[in-house]
Amino acid sequence: MDSHGSSLNRSQSLASGLEKTSPTWHKPSHSRSSSTVSSRHSRQMIKDWEVIDDFPVEMHSGGDNPPDMTTPGICEGYLLKRRKWPLKGWHKVRNEKLGSCATAKINKIGRVQGSLDVSLSVMSINKKSNRIDLDAGDILYHMKAKNHELFYIWVTKLQAHRFFKKNEAAHLHGGLVQTLPHSAAAGQTNPPPPLCVQSSAGGSDLPAANTAVNHKVSAWLRQSHDPDACVQELNRCHLDLSELNRLIQRLQALEVGQAFTNGDLQRIISIQNLSLEKPKKPKSGKMWGHSRTLSRVEALGMLSSSHLHSSSHLGASVPSIPDYVYSQLSPPPATSPEGKKIQQDICAMSLRVLASLKMVHETLSQERQKLQEVWDSNNIHQSNALAEPAAGRHSSNGPPSVADSAAEYFDASDDILCGSSSEVSEESGLSDGSTTNSEPEEGHASATRKYRASISRTPNSVVPKSRGRRTLPAHCPDNSHVGLMAILYNNIGKDLARVSMPAALNEPVNLLQRLCEELEYSELLDTANSTTDPYQRMVYIAAFAISGYSTATFRNRYKPFNPVLGETYECVREDRGFRFISEQVCHHPPISACHADSDSFTFWQDQRWKNKFWGKSLEILPTGMVNVTLPRYGDHYEWNKVVTCIHNVLSQQRYLEHYGEVTIRNLKSNVCTCKITFVKSRYWGSDTNKNEVQGTVLDQSGSVIHRFGGLWHEGIFCDTLPTPKCVWKPNPQPKDYLLYYGFSTFAMELNELTPDLRPLLPLTDSRLRPDQRMLEEGKVEEADLKKDEIEGIQRERRKELGKKGEEHAPRFFKKAKDSCGRDVWLANGTYWKLRENPGFAHTENIKLW
Numbered sequence: 001m002d003s004h005g006s007s008l009n010r011s012q013s014l015a016s017g018l019e020k021t022s023p024t025w026h027k028p029s030h031s032r033s034s035s036t037v038s039s040r041h042s043r044q045m046i047k048d049w050e051v052i053d054d055f056p057v058e059m060h061s062g063g064d065n066p067p068d069m070t071t072p073g074i075c076e077g078y079l080l081k082r083r084k085w086p087l088k089g090w091h092k093v094r095n096e097k098l099g100s101c102a103t104a105k106i107n108k109i110g111r112v113q114g115s116l117d118v119s120l121s122v123m124s125i126n127k128k129s130n131r132i133d134l135d136a137g138d139i140l141y142h143m144k145a146k147n148h149e150l151f152y153i154w155v156t157k158l159q160a161h162r163f164f165k166k167n168e169a170a171h172l173h174g175g176l177v178q179t180l181p182h183s184a185a186a187g188q189t190n191p192p193p194p195l196c197v198q199s200s201a202g203g204s205d206l207p208a209a210n211t212a213v214n215h216k217v218s219a220w221l222r223q224s225h226d227p228d229a230c231v232q233e234l235n236r237c238h239l240d241l242s243e244l245n246r247l248i249q250r251l252q253a254l255e256v257g258q259a260f261t262n263g264d265l266q267r268i269i270s271i272q273n274l275s276l277e278k279p280k281k282p283k284s285g286k287m288w289g290h291s292r293t294l295s296r297v298e299a300l301g302m303l304s305s306s307h308l309h310s311s312s313h314l315g316a317s318v319p320s321i322p323d324y325v326y327s328q329l330s331p332p333p334a335t336s337p338e339g340k341k342i343q344q345d346i347c348a349m350s351l352r353v354l355a356s357l358k359m360v361h362e363t364l365s366q367e368r369q370k371l372q373e374v375w376d377s378n379n380i381h382q383s384n385a386l387a388e389p390a391a392g393r394h395s396s397n398g399p400p401s402v403a404d405s406a407a408e409y410f411d412a413s414d415d416i417l418c419g420s421s422s423e424v425s426e427e428s429g430l431s432d433g434s435t436t437n438s439e440p441e442e443g444h445a446s447a448t449r450k451y452r453a454s455i456s457r458t459p460n461s462v463v464p465k466s467r468g469r470r471t472l473p474a475h476c477p478d479n480s481h482v483g484l485m486a487i488l489y490n491n492i493g494k495d496l497a498r499v500s501m502p503a504a505l506n507e508p509v510n511l512l513q514r515l516c517e518e519l520e521y522s523e524l525l526d527t528a529n530s531t532t533d534p535y536q537r538m539v540y541i542a543a544f545a546i547s548g549y550s551t552a553t554f555r556n557r558y559k560p561f562n563p564v565l566g567e568t569y570e571c572v573r574e575d576r577g578f579r580f581i582s583e584q585v586c587h588h589p590p591i592s593a594c595h596a597d598s599d600s601f602t603f604w605q606d607q608r609w610k611n612k613f614w615g616k617s618l619e620i621l622p623t624g625m626v627n628v629t630l631p632r633y634g635d636h637y638e639w640n641k642v643v644t645c646i647h648n649v650l651s652q653q654r655y656l657e658h659y660g661e662v663t664i665r666n667l668k669s670n671v672c673t674c675k676i677t678f679v680k681s682r683y684w685g686s687d688t689n690k691n692e693v694q695g696t697v698l699d700q701s702g703s704v705i706h707r708f709g710g711l712w713h714e715g716i717f718c719d720t721l722p723t724p725k726c727v728w729k730p731n732p733q734p735k736d737y738l739l740y741y742g743f744s745t746f747a748m749e750l751n752e753l754t755p756d757l758r759p760l761l762p763l764t765d766s767r768l769r770p771d772q773r774m775l776e777e778g779k780v781e782e783a784d785l786k787k788d789e790i791e792g793i794q795r796e797r798r799k800e801l802g803k804k805g806e807e808h809a810p811r812f813f814k815k816a817k818d819s820c821g822r823d824v825w826l827a828n829g830t831y832w833k834l835r836e837n838p839g840f841a842h843t844e845n846i847k848l849w
C-alpha cells in the first residue's frame, strides 16, 4: 500500500459520485428513491445531478499518517461552457485551466474573465452528460467535458485541489491554534493582551499624541464585545476540533476494511500537470502552469499502461479510465450503527465549531470595521491600506497565504472561439418566466461602502426589554442527511408551502409565526407615526419594509412548519405595544393572513407565493401586498415584496438572497412614493455587493427627496435626513444562535407558551400544535410521527367537507377586494372580542390535532 493511501482514500470517497457507472449509470447515492421515474427531460436532469460532498478535512495532530500534502498539478484543456441568453447553448472555450500550486485556473489566451475558489465552491456533477458545475455563490460555472475520460480527469483534478486546499487550511488552523497564548489554550481566564491598534491597522506611524484617535479607540474598545469572549470561543473551538479529530479517526478505524487499492490512479491524475489537448507549439503568452505538461494521449497512455501495469495489485488489461476506475470504486460503505453515531457526533460537533467561528468572525469583523473608521476619520488612511478588503487578495508579494494560494478556477473570457452553439441548454428552470435582475445604479458601490461604514459606527439601539425566554429547550437537529433532492424532485411544481418534509428539516415556528416576525422592528412604524415630514416618514416605512428581510441571514437550514387550514396564531407584545393575529385561510393555494394593531400603526398582509425550482436554486415569488396605516396622518402605505432565492437549495451551503424592486405608495396621499432596489449580486462580482439595498423617496414630480442604502442584513443609512443617520440596524443575535436554528431573540419568543397564556388561546393556536412543540423540545422522531398524523387529520377534514359540498370558512378573516380589485383577506374584528368574552375556552373550536 502506498504511503498516500490515507488521503487518497478520502479523495476517493469524495469522488463517490463516480461510483461504478459504466456502462449503466447509477442514481445519485443521496437521492431518495423515487417511485415515479418520469420521462420528462427536466426531471431526468435533476435526478442525474450530484452535489459532491466535502470529504473530511484531516485535522492532523501528529498521528501516524501525515496527510498527503503533495501539491496537485495543473490541468488544462478544452471544456464546454454554457452561456446564457442570447447565446444560449454550449460553447467551446479555449484553454480552461486548473492552475499550479493549488490554484485552479481557467483562462483564455492570457485573458482571464473571472475566477473562483474551487475549495470554497459547491461542486456538482452530472455523470450522464459529463457536466461539472462550480458554484461559488456569486459566480457559477456550468461546464461540460467532451467525453467520460476527460470528465473523470477534470473531476479528480478539481477534487484533488479542493482536498489540498482544505488540508492546507486545516493545518494552518492547527498552527494558529498552537500559537494561541498558552494560558488561553489551557482554558484559563487571564485577560488576553490588549489589542494593538497600530499593528492591526497595518502601519506603525499612528500619531501617539492623537488624542482624538485615542479617545475614539478607547470608546470603541469599551463598547466592543468582551475580548475574552473571543478567546474563550476559540478555546472551545480548539477543544471541539480535537474531539472532531478523534471522532474522525475512530470513524476511519471503523472503515479500515475499505482498503485503498485504487488510490494510484487518482493520485496520478491529481498530482500530474495534465494538458488535455493535442500537443501544439508553445505560445509566447503567459504560462499558467510550470514543469511538465502531458498531452492527453500521454496522460491516458501513462494512466492506462505504464502506471496501471506497474501497479502489481491492478489488473494488466485496463481498457479505459472510466472502466478501470468504476470497477475499482466500491459503493459507499454500509455504515454500522456505531459509525452512524460517530457521524452524528461529528455533525453536532461541527455545528458547534461553526457557531464559535461565526461568533469570532463577527466580532473580528466588527473590530476591523471600527479600526478602519478610526483610520478613515483621522485622515491617516493610506489609500489602499484597508478600504478595499478584496483589493489585496491576489497580491503577488510575499509568501502565499491560504487566501493567496486558494484553489482558484479562472474562467476563460466569454468570447467564443468556435462560435457554434453546439447544444441548446438542456437544463431549464422548471417554470418559465424571467428572473428579476436588479442592476445596481452607477456609483452605488462606493455609496454603499460609505453607508456601511456609517451603519457600523452606529451603536445598536437598545433592544426593547421583553420578559421572554432567551433560549430554546433543545438544540436544532442535524439534518444534513435528509435527501432533499428526492423530496424536491417529487414535488416539482408544487408550492413549497404544501410540500410535506421530514420534521428534521423544520424549525419550530410556522409560517403564521414568521409573519409576525416581520414586526420585529415595529419601532420603525412607531417612529414613522411620530414623524411630521411625509418624506421622512416614508424613509422609516421603507426601513421597516427592508427590516423584515433581515432574518434570512441566519435562517437557511430549516423550513417553517406549514400551518394547517384553520390554524391560528396570536402574539401580544405589551412591551412593543402591538398585538398580532394570523390564520391559515386557504389551503389551495396556501394563504396565511395576518393583522396587527397598536396605538401607532395597523399592519396587515396575506401571504401567498409561488416558487420556481431551478435545479440548484429555488425562487420564492410572493404575490400579496403588505399594508400599513398610521393613525396620526391617516396614511395608508402599500408595497409589494421581492423575490427570495434559496441558492444551493440541495446542499448545506444554502443561502438566501432577496432581489427585485419594491414600490411603496401612500394610498391616501400622492405627495411621495418610494422605490427600493434589492440588488441581485452580480454574476462576476465579488462579495462586496451581497445583500445590497438602495432606495429613494421621490416627490410627485419624480425628484429625489431622500436617498438611503445599505445592506439588508446590516442596516440602512440615510444621508439626506436633516441629521444623516442609520435608520435601522438589526439587533445582535443571541448567544449560540446557530445551535438554535439561527433564531433571533424575537424569534425564540414566538412559540413560547407560558402557563398564564395557555388558557387564553384558542385550541387552534400554533403554540398548542404538538409536533412543533416536540421538535422544539428536541424530540424529532416523535415530531415526525405527529406531523404525519396532523396532516392526515387535515386531509380527512377536507374530504368530509368535500362530501358535504362545503368549503372551509376562515374564522377571523374575511375575503374582500382592495382598491385595485385584488382579492385580499382582512381581519373580521372578532378575535380579541371573543378572547375577552366569552373566552376561547367557551367557544367551539375545530379539532386540528
Ligand SMILES: CC(C)CCC[C@@H](C)[C@H]1CC[C@H]2[C@@H]3CC=C4C[C@@H](O)CC[C@]4(C)[C@H]3CC[C@]12C
Pocket (backbone or CB within 6 Å): 484, 496, 505, 514, 552, 555, 556, 557, 558, 559, 560, 609, 620, 622, 641, 642, 644, 646, 649, 656
Ligand atoms: C428545503 C429547506 C430545508 C430549505 C429551507 C427553506 C427556507 C429557507 C425557506 C422555506 C420557506 C421560505 C420563506 C417563505 C416565504 C417568505 C416570504 C417572503 O416575503 C420572504 C421570504 C420568506 C420568509 C421565505 C424565506 C425562506 C424560507 C423560510
